[in-house]
Amino acid sequence: MSNKLKKHIVSVLVENKFGVLAHISSLFSARGFNIDSLAVGETEDPTISRMTIVVTGDDRTLEQVDKQLNKLIDVIRVDDLTKRGFVDRELLLFKIEGDSNLKAALGKFKAEILNENRGMMLVQFCGSKKETEELFNGLKGYEIKEMVRTGKIAIAKDKE
Amino acid sequence: MKLSGAQILINSLIKENVDVIFGIPGGYLLPVLDKLYDCKEIQFLLTRHEQGAAHAADGYARATGKVGVCMVTSGPGATNIVTGLATANFDSIPIVAITGQVNTNMIGNDAFQEADLTGISRSITKHNYLVKDVKDLARIIKEAFYIASTGRPGPVLIDLPKDVTLQEMDFNYPKKVNLRSYNPTYTGHPGQIKRAAALISESRRPVIYAGGGVIISGAEKELKELAEKNGIPVTTTLTGLGGFPETHPLSLKMLGMHGSAYANFAIMDSDLIIAVGSRFDDRVTGKIDEFAPDAKVIHIDIDPSSISKNVKVDIPIVGDCRSVLSDLNKKMNKKPNTNAWLKQIDGWKKTHPLTYRDDNKLRPQYIIEELNKLTEGKAIIATEVGQHQMWAALFYQHIKPRTFLTSGGLGTMGYGFPAAMGAQVGNPDKLVFDIAGDGSIQMNIQELATVAEYKIPVKILILNNSCLGMVRQWQELFYDKRYQSTPLKNPDFVKIAEGYGVKGIKVTKKQDVTKALKEAIKTAGPVLIDFHVEGEENVFPMVAPGNAINKMMGGLA
Numbered sequence: 032m033s034n035k036l037k038k039h040i041v042s043v044l045v046e047n048k049f050g051v052l053a054h055i056s057s058l059f060s061a062r063g064f065n066i067d068s069l070a071v072g073e074t075e076d077p078t079i080s081r082m083t084i085v086v087t088g089d090d091r092t093l094e095q096v097d098k099q100l101n102k103l104i105d106v107i108r109v110d111d112l113t114k115r116g117f118v119d120r121e122l123l124l125f126k127i128e129g130d131s132n133l134k135a136a137l138g139k140f141k142a143e144i145l146n147e148n149r150g151m152m153l154v155q156f157c158g159s160k161k162e163t164e165e166l167f168n169g170l171k172g173y174e175i176k177e178m179v180r181t182g183k184i185a186i187a188k189d190k191e
Numbered sequence: 192m193k194l195s196g197a198q199i200l201i202n203s204l205i206k207e208n209v210d211v212i213f214g215i216p217g218g219y220l221l222p223v224l225d226k227l228y229d230c231k232e233i234q235f236l237l238t239r240h241e242q243g244a245a246h247a248a249d250g251y252a253r254a255t256g257k258v259g260v261c262m263v264t265s266g267p268g269a270t271n272i273v274t275g276l277a278t279a280n281f282d283s284i285p286i287v288a289i290t291g292q293v294n295t296n297m298i299g300n301d302a303f304q305e306a307d308l309t310g311i312s313r314s315i316t317k318h319n320y321l322v323k324d325v326k327d328l329a330r331i332i333k334e335a336f337y338i339a340s341t342g343r344p345g346p347v348l349i350d351l352p353k354d355v356t357l358q359e360m361d362f363n364y365p366k367k368v369n370l371r372s373y374n375p376t377y378t379g380h381p382g383q384i385k386r387a388a389a390l391i392s393e394s395r396r397p398v399i400y401a402g403g404g405v406i407i408s409g410a411e412k413e414l415k416e417l418a419e420k421n422g423i424p425v426t427t428t429l430t431g432l433g434g435f436p437e438t439h440p441l442s443l444k445m446l447g448m449h450g451s452a453y454a455n456f457a458i459m460d461s462d463l464i465i466a467v468g469s470r471f472d473d474r475v476t477g478k479i480d481e482f483a484p485d486a487k488v489i490h491i492d493i494d495p496s497s498i499s500k501n502v503k504v505d506i507p508i509v510g511d512c513r514s515v516l517s518d519l520n521k522k523m524n525k526k527p528n529t530n531a532w533l534k535q536i537d538g539w540k541k542t543h544p545l546t547y548r549d550d551n552k553l554r555p556q557y558i559i560e561e562l563n564k565l566t567e568g569k570a571i572i573a574t575e576v577g578q579h580q581m582w583a584a585l586f587y588q589h590i591k592p593r594t595f596l597t598s599g600g601l602g603t604m605g606y607g608f609p610a611a612m613g614a615q616v617g618n619p620d621k622l623v624f625d626i627a628g629d630g631s632i633q634m635n636i637q638e639l640a641t642v643a644e645y646k647i648p649v650k651i652l653i654l655n656n657s658c659l660g661m662v663r664q665w666q667e668l669f670y671d672k673r674y675q676s677t678p679l680k681n682p683d684f685v686k687i688a689e690g691y692g693v694k695g696i697k698v699t700k701k702q703d704v705t706k707a708l709k710e711a712i713k714t715a716g717p718v719l720i721d722f723h724v725e726g727e728e729n730v731f732p733m734v735a736p737g738n739a740i741n742k743m744m745g746g747l748a
């Protein structure tokens with residue numbers, strides 16, 4: 032076991048019921064686990080939701096996260112995707128002011144301009160963690176005025 | 192035929208073989224009360240405080256092994272059971288708590304006596320429900336009893352809005368529960384069990400460290416077999432007391448902060464710890480970095496989250512203690528050589544016996560020893576929390592499971608008396624005692640009215656030291672005897688008992704102890720004995736907080 036702090040992407044299948052989200056978030060605070068982000072939505076089966084939780088901790092903490100989540104009656108399955116091949120994406124919406132250079136930069140990163148109003152662009156971007164970091168690097172020198180992020184969603188690559 | 196939600200609730204409880212509900216009514220429970228009026232199968236036992244009802248349901252469950260049930264009204268009634276839920280949750284006790292709630296269309300509107308009980312109870316229950324529609328009611332009750340009593344048991348709360356109790360529906364009690372997300376593992380992994388057997392065979396200094404899980408799963412026979420056939424000594428936790436008979440030569444009694452010296456020496460020097468239904472609580476391990484440095488660990492528990500939480504485990508086995516031990520016994524084909532080890536332990540038992548200063552003063556330990564003699568270790572003993580709790584743990588000889596009821600995890604003062612009451616209701620023919628401190632007893636003393644009304648013959652033994660003794664002990668040892676807020680100016684407990692119609696006896700001298708205990712035992716109804724004991728007696732042995740558990744102070748250790 033390693034004591035190194037690492038980010039983990041935990042994918043949790045839960046009953047799509049009233050109160051489940053509250054139950055899970057209160058578990059994290061009661062046990063002192065740090066959530067970086069949490070995204071929830073229905074799955075292909077409308078009675079089941081999937082939560083993608085990004086949490087930072089050492090191996091021991093992650094083992095407890097897994098076990099404590101599994102202990103909740105409404106949790107069906109917990110997967111630490113970090114241990115497997117996975118694809119992750121996050122959606123960002125932000126406002127940024129700039130010129131044609133900025134537009135070119137945005138184009139290069141496949142960020143889409145949804146609206147433009149007197150030099151203020153409303154931009155949509157969807158990408159992996161790495162792509163998002165690259166975008167931010169590419170936008171250095173411009174000031175992002177307002178931003179909202181969905182938090183990461185992720186899915187395992189293998190069949191199961 | 193269509194039945195009201197209230198009737199469905201009662202019929203469902205009957206299907207679950209509930210014979211008693213502990214509780215206090217209120218406006219939002221009126222439809223249920225009205226149906227109970229005609230119900231012959233279930234007694235509603237009216238306590239005088241909701242906390243009393245919750246602990247009584249807990250005591251009933253611990254002593255009988257059945258699910259305890261309590262029912263209280265919304266808002267303040269419901270918030271009054273919070274401590275009871277947390278107590279039961281910490282010690283894995285199956286109770287179903289039904290709380291009245293405002294009408295569904297008023298929820299969230301700050302209606303009169305509304306409180307968000309599913310929110311409040313989330314982290315102190317195993318699961319909870321808000322019933323929003325009568326069509327879910329029977330299923331939820333079925334699930335609640337199932338969840339409370341299976342896997343690692345625990346309390347389940349059902350929040351029941353008044354309008355749901357009035358809605359009507361056909362009654363069909365489900366035969367089975369269908370929960371895809373909840374499937375506790377009962378049988379241990381055969382490969383792990385085989386590895387465990389091999390490790391045990393090779394060990395030279397093994398110790399079995401048994402907790403409340405042994406009692407919950409009814410594994411005492413299997414545990415005894417493992418110990419006896421392989422010559423392995425057994426120590427238990429506070430909640431594991433009674434899981435292994437303390438009269439047995441292999442018994443090390445309790446371990447931990449106030450454990451016996453020989454139990455602590457043994458676990459610290461062991462080369463193998465077989466943890467069964469216990470969780471390496473900090474009061475057990477002491478300073479964790481120095482805990483049992485040479486020991487490999489086999490950990491058997493039904494709750495995977497208990498394993499590898501506090502200590503590194505070599506062989507984790509998730510499963511029901513009884514099932515796993517039974518499989519393990521079958522797999523044991525070579526007895527470990529523990530002769531030298533048992534000899535060493537016998538040496539420790541001789542050099543460091545559990546003892547106290549037995550002079551002509553009235554000392555609390557003496558009272559417990561006398562009680563043990565008179566009852567031959569066969570009574571049900573509930574305790575409050577404090578020094579008296581530790582003396583009851585150490586000086587009563589625990590021989591049978593489900594006879595020692597104490598708030599181990601949460602340490603709830605005020606638990607013992609209502610728990611004793613619940614235990615007595617579930618075991619009308621047994622002798623039930625609450626060993627109390629003068630501080631703790633006052634936290635639920637109102638239940639004297641309940642035992643008087645229902646003639647519940649619980650015997651309360653107050654070890655009255657005129658202080659909050661356990662806190663005072665820490666002040667004496669670690670804070671220079673600066674007794675801030677621990678001396679107590681007490682009422683006359685005998686008069687209080689008599690005021691409630693309960694027999695009261697005061698004892699101030701050692702030579703009167705036996706007579707008073709005998710009188711209490713032969714009295715048909717409840718009795719309170721107020722023992723005025725030596726005020727500055729301490730619980731020893733003791734491991735100072737933050738120390739390794741073989742570094743014991745005092746107590747002739």
Ligand SMILES: Cc1ncc(C[n+]2csc(CCOP(=O)(O)OP(=O)(O)O)c2C)c(N)n1
Pocket residue numbers: 575576577578579580602603604605627628629630631632654656658659660661662
């Ligand atoms: C509800 C609650 N409040 C406070 C405490 C902290 N506490 C632990 S032991 C103790 C003293 C108990 O005094 P008493 O019941 O007289 O028992 P004694 O230790 O004197 O035997 C206190 C206040 C607690 N455990 N539970």
